[in-house]
Amino acid sequence: MDSPQRPTAYHHRLPYGERVSPDPLLGGPFFAFDGDVRVVPLAEPVLPEPPRAGEPGGSPCLTCADPDSSAIWGDERWVLKAGLEPSGLPMVALLLPREHYRLDNLSAELLADLGPMIQRVAGAVRRIDGVGRTHFSRFGDGSEHFHVWFFARPVGMMQLRGPLLSVWGDILPPVPDDEFQLNARTVATALAEVSGQPLGVAAD
Numbered sequence: 001m002d003s004p005q006r007p008t009a010y011h012h013r014l015p016y017g018e019r020v021s022p023d024p025l026l027g028g029p030f031f032a033f034d035g036d037v038r039v040v041p042l043a044e045p046v047l048p049e050p051p052r053a054g055e056p057g058g059s060p061c062l063t064c065a066d067p068d069s070s071a072i073w074g075d076e077r078w079v080l081k082a083g084l085e086p087s088g089l090p091m092v093a094l095l096l097p098r099e100h101y102r103l104d105n106l107s108a109e110l111l112a113d114l115g116p117m118i119q120r121v122a123g124a125v126r127r128i129d130g131v132g133r134t135h136f137s138r139f140g141d142g143s144e145h146f147h148v149w150f151f152a153r154p155v156g157m158m159q160l161r162g163p164l165l166s167v168w169g170d171i172l173p174p175v176p177d178d179e180f181q182l183n184a185r186t187v188a189t190a191l192a193e194v195s196g197q198p199l200g201v202a203a204d
């Protein structure tokens with residue numbers, strides 16, 4: 001029953017070409033849309049998956065090609081990047097090891113750093129005036145170079161709770177550049193209290 005393109009029962013079961021109903025989401029507290037919402041037709045699996053940036057056969061790793069691009073803080077092992085795209089959130093940041101690793105081959109030293117680094121970055125983002133909570137996510141579908149996303153959820157904005165926070169960041173009015181730079185300096189200064197130093201706009 002299994003085939004190279006539909007390798008498991010899970011894959012066989014899905015309604016390819018159809019638009020599934022968005023009803024389970026509509027009216028929910030964490031959903032950003034109402035009205036006539038249509039789900040895109042479900043596409044077939046692509047196997048083997050196309051290489052990610054930094055994988056053999058893929059495009060070069062942008063992080064290794066330009067390590068300091070958009071960096072706002074760094075120490076000897078980690079760097080925090082922000083401002084890669086304009087966002088309607090007070091802060092969207094990426095935590096990356098300076099060396100090119102995947103999650104599954106991170107060194108023991110970096111793995112031991114990771115928990116404290118997540119706590120430090122989340123706390124540094126919360127230092128920004130008006131931030132109520134810091135979300136963080138690891139996707140890894142675009143680039144092989146290990147990275148964790150951090151998203152600042154503005155205090156009191158209860159519609160922005162939950163997994164669509166990054167979507168809200170794409171559709172709310174972008175934060176003005178001078179305000180972003182102030183926020184970046186706040187985050188970088190907080191991180192530098194423990195290790196490393198502000199970089200880029202955060203060092204100005």
Ligand SMILES: [Zn+2]
Pocket residue numbers: 054061062063064065099100101145
């Ligand atoms: Zn890399």
